[in-house]
Amino acid sequence: MTPRQLVCAALGLAVLCRPEPAAAQKLQLSIAPSVITFPSSDPDAVPVIAAAPVTITYRVQQNNTGTWSLTVLAAGDLIAGPATVDISNVTWVATPAPPFQNGTLNKTIAQRVAAGVGNANPTAIGSLTFRLVNSWTYSTGIYTQTVLFTLSAP
Amino acid sequence: MRLSVCLVLLVALGLAVGSTPAAGQTASATLNGPVIGLARLTLSSAAVTFPDADPDSMPNVAASQGPITVTAKARTMVNGRVTLTVLATGPLRSGLNTIPASNVTWTASGAGFSGGTLNASAAQTVGAWNGSGARTGTQMFFFKNLWTYATGTYSLTMTFTLTAA
Numbered sequence: 001m002t003p004r005q006l007v008c009a010a011l012g013l014a015v016l017c018r019p020e021p022a023a024a025q026k027l028q029l030s031i032a033p034s035v036i037t038f039p040s041s042d043p044d045a046v047p048v049i050a051a052a053p054v055t056i057t058y059r060v061q062q063n064n065t066g067t068w069s070l071t072v073l074a075a076g077d078l079i080a081g082p083a084t085v086d087i088s089n090v091t092w093v094a095t096p097a098p099p100f101q102n103g104t105l106n107k108t109i110a111q112r113v114a115a116g117v118g119n120a121n122p123t124a125i126g127s128l129t130f131r132l133v134n135s136w137t138y139s140t141g142i143y144t145q146t147v148l149f150t151l152s153a154p
Numbered sequence: 155m156r157l158s159v160c161l162v163l164l165v166a167l168g169l170a171v172g173s174t175p176a177a178g179q180t181a182s183a184t185l186n187g188p189v190i191g192l193a194r195l196t197l198s199s200a201a202v203t204f205p206d207a208d209p210d211s212m213p214n215v216a217a218s219q220g221p222i223t224v225t226a227k228a229r230t231m232v233n234g235r236v237t238l239t240v241l242a243t244g245p246l247r248s249g250l251n252t253i254p255a256s257n258v259t260w261t262a263s264g265a266g267f268s269g270g271t272l273n274a275s276a277a278q279t280v281g282a283w284n285g286s287g288a289r290t291g292t293q294m295f296f297f298k299n300l301w302t303y304a305t306g307t308y309s310l311t312m313t314f315t316l317t318a319a
Contacts, residue, residue, distance in 0.1 A: 027179035038187040
């Protein structure tokens, strides 16, 4: 085999061994309602305040055997002017489990809400009920904070 | 020429281990939690009783219930003032006979709680502090015992008021 033939053979091998380009995963995610409200309540009567359930609609396509995960990250503590309530006082109860799981909000590390393998196709739904630990120590005010849900399939 | 072949193989290897970029989809939601002003006051006893006693041997009669536990819970603005007061509806009465409410005093324990003298015209401070939370203290009532009192069973009503700014 001449040197030129050798090079051509190597190129041919390279082309044959190259994997088929993986199609990018297609992900869809929506949250409803987008405003999660904890009604003001007497801490003695309602030690934990439950918000109305949130429906999470998601779809994972072209993921084959890959994993996917849904996480949530709070942008900070609950804030009402100068008053704050630590975001760790907010937890959630999720269904169905699996792929969903219960958890506690965190402002520094995204927390897993759900995880799975392969596709979630057609569209699937889950339900999250957020709960706020109620306390007499909270100052009056209207507390708000943003939470970011991320559906990913690395 | 041998060098060229090696170069081609390296390029092929690079193509084989190339990874697919991670994919991600996001959605945000807003947490909303109104906290309104609220106050709750609890007394361990709704009655304070002073037993009859000899004024010489017991010039100050302690309430037979012992200390009353006062639990005050309040939600207020940041550093908002919380006050607990008590007001007598009038003097101690037994028929037509009266004893001034000021003959009843109390000592207190607990952070923010203070002792005082009962008054029928101006509410007296039992406790004061800043900020939301639950506080617990005690009040021990005493009755000034005198020979001048007419016999009878005297009573009055005290009204406690918890206020959160």
